[in-house]
Amino acid sequence: MKNILTVLFGLIVSLTFGQIEKIEPPFWWSGMQSNQLQLMCYGNDISKYNIEIEGITITDITKTENSNYVFITIDTKDVPSGKVLINFKENEKVAFSESYEFKARRKGSVDRKGFDSSDVMYLIMPDRFANGNLDNDSHKDTVEKANRSNPGGRHGGDIQGVIDHLDYLNDLGATALWSTPLLEDNESTYSYHTYAQSDLYKIDSRYGTNEDYKRLATEVHKLDMKLIMDYVTNHWGSKHWMIQDLPTKDWIHQWPEGFRRSNYRMTTQFDTNASTVDAKGCMDGWFDTTMPDMNQSNPLLLNYITQNAIWWIEYADLDGFRVDTYSYNDKEGIAKWTKAIMDEYPKFNIVGEVWMHDQAQMAYWQKDSKIGAIDNYNSHLPSVMDFTLHDAVTVMFDEDGNSWDKGMIRAYENFTNDFLYPDIDNILLFAGNHDTNRINEIYQSDINKYKMVMTLIFTTRGIPQIYYGDEIGMLGNRDKKGDGDIRRDFPGGWPDDKRSAFISETSKDKVGGRTQDEEAFHAFTKKVLNWRKSSIAIHKGKLLQYIPFNHVYVYFRYTENERIMVVINNNSENQELDMTRFEEGLKGLKMGKDIITDTTIDVSENIAIPAKTSMIIELQ
Structure with a gap:
């Protein structure tokens, strides 16, 4: 009898397949901390149906002005793993049904430990790191095709390329991997950076598959390393399928003239003297023409991105998030988003990009900030990035003359403001990243200045982050040559490269290894990072x-x-x-x-x- 029912169940689902184009999240897990799940169902005129889910209590059904959407909130307490049927009814009869699955949760998932000050984070841009699968350089699902000769084009780096070189990262002494976004970005140009995402539940086909990303996490964990996802809450890409058919008019921030760029003045978020029009111009303005600004004050949108973030943590077994443009979001909405994730995973870690140049302004955004408490604000964000230290290290090693406020005093003065931060050890330190001029460009390949910079970054309080290629002296000037110049291909990441900086100059491999200059940068970095692993102080x-x-x-x-x-x-x-x-x-x-x-x-x-x-x- 059980086999007959199983066949009938499959027959029902197969006969009605296609009635709904998408249900998101595509599946969920039993035993989650939160007992509430909101399913987004999308299909032609889907809201006209009444909905029942067998064996599950529906607590709310939200229909919007767009009849192609319906949002179903359900109680998942004590829901076992397995499949259930969602029945869509018309005139009291089941018009069609869709299967939905609850998976068994990974053991110990709630107790996953995020990155911390014992870690060293290695940042890569996957398109520019290594090409492990030549077959996915271009893909039928996406518009932009590979063109390695174009500094602003797709070069073909992918997840397999990262997996192929995890031993290199481990040997270097890195303990955590932060990759810029890997989700689908279907813009016609400059899609390689993947910050204009077109599908939040799909790895870009030119990087690989969702399964490849999960496999990356598995391989990272085998080396006792951690995987950090770059998550984008502030904006999506203009080609996102939901942007093409908005669930609600206020899903994104819209302007009478169509596009209005953000004024980028994040200080308006807490400035007690700020005008309303300027505050709105920062939070609601678009980051760029291809990046619609998302409205986190819309509860449906906020639920959507919260569940999506949790879904990726659970699905791929992640150890942390780096959140892009954190301080551009609706600050109440992003605080709720952050708290929901930390409530689900209390030992997780999230670092927010708060690109400001004053310690008090950055400290405002860290969890339990006394500065934020002045206006009763708590972001619940565990970690922020130390941009003031970055500002200092990019100039002070060229300042030799006697001065009250230049040279090494810049580092000293930066740390005198540590009292402003609620958790000074949970601050991300860096000499450069994918948005800044290369540190070795700034200091003109001076190995001694590199050693001084990195000595500071690797040994002071906080969590060090190194940008791919800095450890071999890579150069790049975005001011003169654009972003592509600071995001060059790592030598040896492509099969036709004449040499590989992944291997030493003394390697017996057929391909030439690091040059003598590259080896000097690499040897210093490797030595300090591997020593750092065991230093409790x-x-x-x-x-x-x-x-x-x-x-x-x-x-x-x-x-x-x-x-x-x-x-x-x-x-x-x-x-x-x-x-x-x-x-x-x-x-x-x-x-x-x-x-x-x-x-x-x-x-x-x-x-x-x-x-x-x-x-x-x-x-x-």
């Missing part, structure tokens, strides 16, 4: 800093059982440190080892440090 220790004298900046990272002394000499001349000044940091310790040079150092005596050099001294 760097992961969890407090920061004790000293005012820079003569462009020499000294600070300590320390716990009860471990002390690290960091010295950065940005002076163009050799310097000698009077060690009696640092007794508070040394705590009576007399010997140490510089992990950069493997040199034993007597810290009870004055230390000589060469010009434009850094030291990381593990005190013993």
Whole structure:
């Protein structure tokens, strides 16, 4: 009898297939923290039907001005894994039925641990990293085709290419992988960056499949690394299928003239003196012509992107989000979105892009901020990006003259404002990313300046992030040559590349490896990152800093059982440190080892440090 019912069930579904074009989320899980799920059903004139779901309580049905949509809210408490039938009825008769599945939840899913200050995050642009599958460089499902000769075109990098080189990342010392978005972007040009997404439930076919993305997570976890998804809440792409047929007029922010660009003044979000028109111009203006601004104050839209984010965490087994343009969203809506995710996964981590140039303004956006509390706002966002430190490291190593406010004092002053942040260890640090000039372009391939920059990024408080290719000295200037120049292909990521920077210069492989210059950048990065993996003082220790004298900046990272002394000499001349000044940091310790040079150092005596050099001294 059971087999007959199963056949009949399949027959019903197959006969009615096509009545609904989409149900999203496409499936869900039993045993989730939240017992509420809102199904979006889309199909021609679908709202005319009455709806029942066998064995499940429907708590709300929302129909909009667009009859092609209906939103069904259901109670999922105690719903077992398996399939159920959604019946669409007309005149009390079932017109057609659709199958919907609840999957068994991954064991321990709720307790997944996000990235933290023990990690080093490696950022890639997948289209420019490595091409592991030549067959998907162009795809029938998407408009733009591969053209590697075009700096702003698709180059063919994909998920398989990333998987093929995970051992390289692990060997380098990275412990977390952040990829710029991989979801479908069907714009006719510049679709490679994938920030103008056209389907939130589908990996772009030129990168691979949803299963490939899940496989990436599995392979990442095998290496004890973490996978972070770049999530975009503020805008979608103009070719998104829902933008082509809006569920509601206020699904996106619309303007009388059609398109109005954001004024990008994020300060209007909290400025007590801001005019309403300027605040609206930031939050509701479009990021670009191909990126409609989403209305997070619309509860249907907010539910949609919240469930989509949770779906990807659960489906792909993710360890974190980096949220693009976080502070451009409706701030109440994005706080609800963030809280819902953190309620579902209390140990998860989310870092928001808050591209501002003042510590108080950035700290406003971190969870439990006392600054945000002034206007009763709490974003619930665990982590923000340290753009003020980025501002400092991109200029201070070229500032050699005596000055009150230039050179290494910029780093010192940045950290004097740490008291503004509720959780200073949960701050993302970086010298560059996919939107900034390459750090080695700024410092003209000076390996000593690279070492000073990265010594600071890798050893101060917070979570370091390195941009792909910086570890081999890659260059790029977006101001002169556009975004494509800072997003160059990683050498060796394509089968026809003449050499591969994924392998050392001494490799016996047929393809040539890193050049001597590239090897120097790589060797330093690898050495420090792999040492960092085991340093509890760097992961969890407090920061004790000293005012820079003569462009020499000294600070300590320390716990009860471990002390690290960091010295950065940005002076163009050799310097000698009077060690009696640092007794508070040394705590009576007399010997140490510089992990950069493997040199034993007597810290009870004055230390000589060469010009434009850094030291990381593990005190013993």
